[in-house]
Amino acid sequence: MTLPYFKNLKRRHFIRLSLGTLISFLGDFLFSKVPCLSHTQQVLDDPNRDFSFEGSSTLKEGATAKNLIYGVSARQDHLRSDPEFAGRLTEEASLLVPEWALKWAAGDTLLRPSPSQFDFSAPDFMFKFATRHNLLVRGHALIWHDSLPKWFDDFVNHKNAQQVLEHHINTVVGRYAGKVHSWDVVNEAIAYDPRKSWRSDGLRNTAWLKYLGTDYIDLAFRTAAAADPNALLVYNDFGLDYDSPLHEAKRTATLRLLRHLKAKGTPIHALGIQAHLKGEATNFNPRKLQRFLHDVAELDLKILITELDVADKKLPAEVEQRDRIIAGIYEDYLSAVLSEPAVIAVITWGLSDRYSYLSEFKPRPDGKPVRPLPLDTNLKPKLAWNGIMRAFNSIP
Ligand code: 9MR
Secondary structure, eight states, X not given: OOOHHHHTOOHHHHHHHHHHHHHHHHHHHXXXXXXXXXXXXXHHOOTTOOOOOOSOSSHHHHHHTTTOEEEEEEOHHHXXXXXXXXXXXXXXXXXXXXXXXXXXXXXXXXXXXXXXXXXXHHHHHHHHHHHHTTOEEEEOOSBOSSSOOTHHHHHOOTTTHHHHHHHHHHHHHHHTTTSOSEEEEEEOOBOSSGGGOSSTTOBOXXXXXXXXXXXXXXXXXXXXXXXXXXXXXXXXXXXXXXSSHHHHHHHHHHHHHHHHHHHHTOOOOEEEEXXXXXXXXXXXXXXXXXXXXXXXXXXXXEEEEEEEEEEOTTSOSOHHHHHHHHHHHHHHHHHHHTTSTTEEEEEESOSBTTSOTHHHHSOOTTOOOOOOSSBOTTSOBOHHHHXXXXXXXXXX
């Protein structure tokens, strides 16, 4: 354990923590439905931790001062209906990731209504918004096993898979060529748990793999490179952050895939690390993560933190304590990551707690609103915002 709080714990603290844990779990069991990991809270929460900082007044400025890009993801419906939110986004960020608009299908948005059709109304709106406000755009995501339209499974087969992949990438990447900072060309191609994969390379069992074999990844990158020679082409995945056998296996499989692609001459330029962090996790090891980042950088690849947020589902209800823990995680994680010079961008998965996918995907059992992002629901900076800013400022 390398978290600073943990290092300083003495034996008697452990005894107190274990007793505290027992009492807390008994309490939870008897009186409440809320899982309350009190030992974790004590490890992660330092009521005296200093989150002050000096300098920039927006995350965009703080990042730019260190030659970094700070960006956020957002849904087109939120930008359309909430000008106050849209305004804050343009103040804080210099890059926008459409959270839905460039997926084949997400929410009620269908980029691919049928095998022969494209509906560009949502992404066109996002690109117009970005141009008007001088924002870079990241394209997310071209080839993914998720967020596919209903017709996909019935329509795609061995015979047409290559044509479907090329047609999609040529049409979408071609339409926005020259306007995209980076594309997530392939998303989440490695199994959730590569140790349990039926393949030695740990690749996820997707329709693309089934019909096209391992080379679908190379094909996707080559097609994207031809359609937009200026975009940075990214492989994006999750589960790379912690000191656990699961994440270690994911890092190993990822490095293996990246090495394989580089050896083949695939036009891949960067790794995207999603970094959906967990508020209650105590197994973050900066040195292990930095080692991994270094190994990636040695392949002549850039690194982007692409979907950063901190889930608070298992954190205490009390807002001040919850915010402190979350802010500490933002600062510790980013300080570790940003010591690697190959990291060029930090993107949070949303900007304000007003709109986080976690409200739906990981709601709190006590029903209280989640607080995983830099701004609160009133669009005011929280301690998490300070934590990010402090990490930016700590870059030499
Ligand atoms: O935040 C996104 C949510 O609104 C969508 O319903 C979901 C399915 O398209 O995708 C969420 O974003 C995911 C991202 O595209 C890829 N990495 C994991 C993200 C959270 O699930």
